[in-house]
Amino acid sequence: MAFPVTRLRRLRRNEALRSLVRETYLTPENFVYPIFVCPGKGVRKPVRSMPGVFNLSVDEAVKEVREVRALGVPSVIVFGLPERKDEVATGAWADDGIVQQAARAIKRDVPDAILIGDVCLCEYMSHGHCGIVKAAAQSLGAAAPPPAATTEYEIVNDATLELLARTSISLARAGIDIIAPSDMMDGRVGAIRKGLDEAGFSNTPILSYAAKFASAFYGPFREAADSAPQFGDRRSYQMDPANFREAMREMEADLEEGADMIMVKPAMPYLDVIAAARKRFDVPLAAYQVSGEYAMIEAAAQNGWIDRERVMMESLTSIRRAGASMILTYYAKDAARLLG
Numbered sequence: 001m002a003f004p005v006t007r008l009r010r011l012r013r014n015e016a017l018r019s020l021v022r023e024t025y026l027t028p029e030n031f032v033y034p035i036f037v038c039p040g041k042g043v044r045k046p047v048r049s050m051p052g053v054f055n056l057s058v059d060e061a062v063k064e065v066r067e068v069r070a071l072g073v074p075s076v077i078v079f080g081l082p083e084r085k086d087e088v089a090t091g092a093w094a095d096d097g098i099v100q101q102a103a104r105a106i107k108r109d110v111p112d113a114i115l116i117g118d119v120c121l122c123e124y125m126s127h128g129h130c131g132i133v134k135a136a137a138q139s140l141g142a143a144a145p146p147p148a149a150t151t152e153y154e155i156v157n158d159a160t161l162e163l164l165a166r167t168s169i170s171l172a173r174a175g176i177d178i179i180a181p182s183d184m185m186d187g188r189v190g191a192i193r194k195g196l197d198e199a200g201f202s203n204t205p206i207l208s209y210a211a212k213f214a215s216a217f218y219g220p221f222r223e224a225a226d227s228a229p230q231f232g233d234r235r236s237y238q239m240d241p242a243n244f245r246e247a248m249r250e251m252e253a254d255l256e257e258g259a260d261m262i263m264v265k266p267a268m269p270y271l272d273v274i275a276a277a278r279k280r281f282d283v284p285l286a287a288y289q290v291s292g293e294y295a296m297i298e299a300a301a302q303n304g305w306i307d308r309e310r311v312m313m314e315s316l317t318s319i320r321r322a323g324a325s326m327i328l329t330y331y332a333k334d335a336a337r338l339l340g
């Protein structure tokens with residue numbers, strides 16, 4: 001039946017009709033709120049490029065999670081800004097690391113909050129890369145310049161896996177409920193699963209950042225997490241934004257290694273990847289609406305160029321419509337407030 005029998009506008013005439021036939025709903029249960037924990041007490045330091053986002057000391061992080069839970073958002077993902085950085089990312093796996101401290105404090109105060117622990121080394125490495133760095137073979141030798149002076153360096157894959165597993169075990173021990181590796185080393189999910197199982201954490205699920213692209217949309221996060229690489233970039237481990245089929249291989253590999261859930265990051269520039277992953281894999285699928293996506297909306301809204309609330313909800317709806325079951329978003333609180 002074509003027009004005039006078919007008139008699609010019939011079901012759009014008012015909000016009651018529209019909501020009756022709406023295909024995609026957002027609920028606070030879908031959201032994960034990212035928090036950035038830093039040393040100190042009573043610290044609530046604004047992140048300049050992300051209005052409304054703060055570096056929080058442990059005591060403030062506890063308050064924040066209490067608020068998040070009260071809004072109906074079940075989960076937060078925790079990032080850490082350590083006191084000191086070094087070449088082996090001690091702050092990531094130390095039992096008194098900043099995320100470990102935060103996890104213990106939050107679990108004491110808000111035991112029903114689901115804590116996701118981001119597992120990566122960049123925030124804890126003096127060079128800001130996600131793995132162990134060594135000068136590449138061709139520049140080794142007595143006269144080799146330090147990596148900072150050259151592009152002749154390598155992010156070592158297999159040696160990094162041991163640190164990632166150690167970090168994951170330490171986080172699980174501190175009360176983190178879900179381990180979320182974001183480093184993009186090959187074989188990390190398998191190494192982490194094995195480490196967790198051997199340490200008695202066989203019930204701790206893994207949410208892998210399976211398709212994490214080397215994106216310019218991460219810019220503001222690097223200020224928030226103080227994790228910018230001191231030299232070079234992350235293109236030798238994060239994915240080329242042009243590659244769709246490779247994203248499918250990454251997700252398949254992580255699932256084969258034991259990932260319970262997978263993530264696509266960023267979200268809005270990669271909705272095609274999210275939609276394809278939804279069709280292809282029968283596991284919970286997360287998408288990370290990253291700092292740059294957030295900052296662009298905030299900046300345009302501050303200029304009065306867009307309607308902040310509507311763009312916020314439309315962007316989240318698009319990610320959900322593409323097929324993400326969970327959305328990691330800096331809008332978790334604001335969107336939950338609107339939905340409540």
Ligand SMILES: [Zn+2]
Nearest residue numbers: 120121122130
């Ligand atoms: Zn990293």
